[in-house]
Amino acid sequence: MFSAPAGVGMDHREQVLDAAGALFYERGIQAVGMAEIRTAAGVSLKRLYQCFASKDELVESYLRRRDRRWREQLAGHVAGNPGVLSVFDWLRDWFADPGFRGCAFINSFGELGATSDAVARAAREHKAALREFLLDQLTGDDREKRADQLLMLVDGAITTAAITGDPGAADTARDAARTLITKPPNSLSSVT
Amino acid sequence: MFSAPAGVGMDHREQVLDAAGALFYERGIQAVGMAEIRTAAGVSLKRLYQCFASKDELVESYLRRRDRRWREQLAGHVAGNPGVLSVFDWLRDWFADPGFRGCAFINSFGELGATSDAVARAAREHKAALREFLLDQLTGDDREKRADQLLMLVDGAITTAAITGDPGAADTARDAARTLITKPPNSLSSVT
DNA sequence: CTCAAGGGAGAACGATCGTTCTCCGACTGC
């Protein structure tokens, strides 16, 4: 998922990014070595280091490209199915993908966010961009608050689906999102 | 946080778990070596391996103990402040802790869930237990659905707070949770 | 005091990592 069609003119950089991206996402960053990436990409180690000066640079490119593609796919789906709630329909399809392993940015942040500024920044930027996207789908004077709430539902659904393996998390989150969006801001009853 | 008071009779196992737990949580599991744990715990390497036969075993013990303590603290807070929503007040305090680095189970799952069954299982069990706890705080015929929704808000809030560093995520989630709990199941309007 | 036992400090070992280097075969222009 989130891969571009394999064109004939695809250069080595893309080959490497495809292989590394799949491995990083599936098994984690530290668990995948450069030698394995080299084998999966079908390039020589020398060329690998010509394309990316270091593993850190490769990791950063992987995250940047995944962020772009992930948001493109999401935006594409929502463009064809208007309404914020369609975000959760798209999530459901993603969760049902056999290769689904959670959010690459949450995973990377948990693994390396404390030691790598680049990874931490990539995760922050990804989530900020997602929040901005959700904001664009909302109207009303409490858009900001609702965008924040939806962002949490999205992240919670991704995490829950990843850990439990149940794509139904998307439906649960969609239901919650519908309630949050439908409901008038100030309720009558107050349960504490 | 989630540490027991340092008693005089604390045995070496606890010393090691304290040191390893703090390091694992702060920097990730793979980023912390046994030598560093040994130094932080102030025990010899020989004794470390007498307490835990391998790093895997130490990691599993770390996760199991953290799960127990985390849920004890949460349950303690909610016992003193009845109502599900107090969960989010407790989360806020946790998020504001300088050492807060997200959910240890989400982080570990992202880092090692694909390669270690023990870690994946620990994360699943932790989230299942949390869901059970939330379920216990709810009444009504749609308790199950609401527990699932609250679980997502909790995980989403933890993740968002970890990545953005803003403890206010707890308030946002609390607001959403209040709406979800207050709202009657079937709304009149339908926004799609 | 002698001596056996145990534990502490950390060296040693084998594996693996990221990165660089070496070698060698294949292609280019002439």
Place this chain on the structure above:
DNA sequence: GCAGTCGGAGAACGATCGTTCTCCCTTGAG
């Protein structure tokens, strides 16, 4: 055909990891 260049395959290197082993000092019993 041939010198020269390029790139592929993977060995080599230094660092670091988890784990084990060695050495030495302490301690307590007799």
